[in-house]
Amino acid sequence: MSTLLGCASAAAAAPAPPSPAGPQMAVPVTPPPRGPDGPITAAERDEAIEAIARELTAKYVFPAKANEVVKSIRARHKRGEYDKLTTGHALATTLTDHVNAVLRDAHFNIRFSKETLPPMQGGDTLSPEEQARFEVFSRRMNGGFEKVERLPGNLGYLEVRGFGFPGRGFEAAAAAMAFLQDTDALIIDIRRNGGGDPSVVAYLCSYLFADRVHLNDLYFRPADETHQFWTSPVPGKAYTGREVYVLTSKQTGSAAEEFAYNLQNLRRATIVGEVTWGGANPGEMVRLGAHFSAFVPTGRAISPITKTNWEGVGVQPDIATPPDDALRVAQVKLLEKQLAKVTEPELKAGLEARLRELQPQ
Template sequence: MKKLLTGIFVFNALLSYAQKDDRTAVLADITEKVKSYYIDKEVYKKVDSLFQDESRKGAFNNLTGKDFASLFTQKLRISVNDKHFFVKYLGNYTPEKPINEKEEEKLNNFHNSLENFGFENVLRLQGNIGYINYKGFATMESSEKTLAAAMDFVANTNSLIIDLRENGGGDNGMLLLFCSYFFDKKTDLYTTYFRHKDETVINSTQSKVTGQKYLHKNIYILTSKKTFSAAEGLAYFLQQYKLAKVIGEKTEGAANPVDHFIIQNQYLLLVPAGKITSSVSHKNWEHTGIFPDQEVKAEDALKTAHVKILKNILQTETKTELSIPEIKNLINKLEQ
């Protein structure tokens, strides 16, 4: 019995040591990625100090991979004050076999199509108002046709509501393509500086798009505390160029694009690797978030936008499928 207990003790000690050694390698790898890629070249020192302090306190001991990644993400974001940092445990991850570009594109199209490339629904609301409920920016290549179909559907409406209240962001190319539908000509929206490349890229809208552009009409964007990253970008740029009004809640403020890394074949790491600078404000929405033109609770944003448009229809005597009494009755009903 004594030998059995001794054997169990030794096994647990070795397991604990292996886990500690493994976590040490993970921490070292993440620090190196932050040092090489993060937009602020000095931040890695803060990250390294954080890891050493937390390791000495035993904060990462006896945690599952999932809990370790969750705690890690939280401490990274707080320490660096950047909400784009993200660590995810991958479980039994094995590197995928290399596939060619056509196979990769086909695979991405399939996965994105399962959520209709982020387009939850597209409607025509009473008063001839377009409504697009958009929940995520899939890649531009896979989303282009669906975006065009959505914009063609709302092309004949008098006003448009874009609902981003549940949109957590995504592809930068898709952000630029979506913006392109609201600019009559090619426009340089912002630059992105990548420190690890020492390279600045100009990000512009497209002069031509597949669907019909939506120009010179009232546009309202709905936001919540969940509106994040590229979704904030769509609101930010249309608001800056006075092409749309924002209604809803102030957003979290995550502007800088990320690079993806696999750490020790166990964790996915997202590191903000670029800095966006608006061509208009020479700033971005990092840390500050998007300030609504009309701040209301997220759950009231759609009703508020609908009423605002209907009242404008009455004021401007815009023709719709509704009579004036019908518009007034609808406003009363929405405001109750």
């Protein structure tokens, strides 16, 4: 959900097609253009419009919505509404707005590149050069695991900035959870996590359950198949019998939202912060010509518990608070629970002192 892109490790299950129409949401805000703008020809404009119509028809997870989009943009094209768009960013932004007036899909967007785009690799295959670059980037990002810390009161803290690095992400998760093993409670911070790969989500979730648990399903329209994600054996000990709090913000997106959604529905974590971004439809990048590309959602998440997902609504926090205050609020809640249980005067005094430090000034 990295947009949730990878699912190579998922096991195929019997197809479970989605409902004909997904959840309704406000029209997503089109992301700002990236990179330099440039002029486009009428032929390049026409090629991009027809390409997005073709790709949506073939791949978008909800076919009825795709057909509605195609009728709309072709009608606009015929009326000449795109004729005055002579730069790449203008066309990409306008098309994204027009498509999402119908789709209302948080992941969908069209991008312009002034430089000629390379041919797309088939499937999930990376070229050797791309794989080498990815490995270097993965290690520089420490697999998406930003910080692990033991806070006062023996609270564990883990900040995960991205779930996009299978391999290195698994190694970092195992190291972090080994460090946190003897803490009394755990805070997992995904406030700045935009998503990644569902296999990394499943791996980290696996540390939080003693038994095998069904976490999430992903249905993909092109292959008409569903991939299931379950917890699985991981190195070290499971982090069980202790509370887990998860911090969220509106920047918490895609696979990171799945992480919070899974744990909330399974009653394994308390979510603290604000409502998340609201994107639950995984997909793939497609090439629309020499200078345009699009992220087309080809699938949707299906919770085995709710039978739906967080698209358009986000994950609702159990404790709503501004994201900048979420860590403090989580610490206070956990320390107050500890304080209610302790009898040792010295430990009680230490917890009381820490709670006073955490009070807003």
